Amino acid sequence: RILQVENVLFKVHRSVLVDKSLFFRDMFDVTHDFGFDESQGSSDQNPIINEGSTVQGFELFLSVLYDKWRPDAARMSDEMMVQLLQLSQKYQSKSAREHGLKRLQNRLWHISPTKLVSISLKYQIKDVFEHAFSQLVWLHVNKLDCDILTIPVWNTLIMAKEQLDLHRRIVACEPPPMVHLTCCQDRKTCDDDWRQVWWNGMGRFLLNGRNPLSFDDTM
Structure with a gap:
């Protein structure tokens, strides 16, 4: 079959398209079963038009379908990766x-969490969304970032924060219980001293107005 992307024609085996793409399989089945015109895609003069794709992106898509040549994953640009996901969904x-x-x-660790959230929602990638949201x-x-995030994600992010x-304030004000030695003769004084030490250290670090630290950093 002849497919056109931008101003470039691609001659692709129908068997490959049918085997690796449900979209093309259904399209060819419908054309055949219902007697539609099968001339589209049969010649350079009447190609199947592929809109919304770039030549480079479609070449990458075909390379995966043919399983002949695949760019090194470490060298594929993020833009090309997104185009491949887009074409995989489209077809x-x-x-x-x-x-x-x-x-x-x-x-995962090179793309901003906001962009990862957007990608994972658009292409329904649950594990990537969980990773990105936990970073965000x-x-x-x-x-x-606000312009990229959807309203449901933004609302969930606000509630999570x-x-x-709230948990940060609770941890800052409520130290873990003191474990006393059996020889301790004044447990109340020990408890009071422990609360004071906790507040002067952990509490002040966690609730610092200019540079609050995380629990891990404080420890």
Whole structure:
């Protein structure tokens, strides 16, 4: 079959498209079963038009479908990775999605949590969303981040931050119980001293107005 992306024509084996893409399999089945015009894609003059894709992105998509050449995952740009996920969703290709997800997993710590949340929601990647959201909770969100996040995610983020702030205040004000030695003769005084030490140290670090520390950093 002849497919056109931008101004470039691709001649692709129908068997490969049918085997690796539910979209093309269904399209060819419907065309055949219902007697629709099968001339589209049969020649350079009448190609199947692929809109919304770039030549480079479609070349990568075909390389995965043919399983002949795949760019080194470490060298694929993040933009190309997103294009591959987009095409895998558009054409319902499990092979392309798996390759895109592999690249995404290798880049989790190099892409901003906000962008990861956006990608994971758009392409329904649960484990990536969980990773990104857990990172986002601890970051200061700027206006650009707010524009990228959806309202449900933004609302959930606010509630999560509120609960963490509440827990921080509780930990700062309520020290863990003191374990007394059997020889301790004044447990009340020990408890009072322990609360004072906790507040002067842990409490002040956790509730510092200018630079509050996390529990791990404080410890």
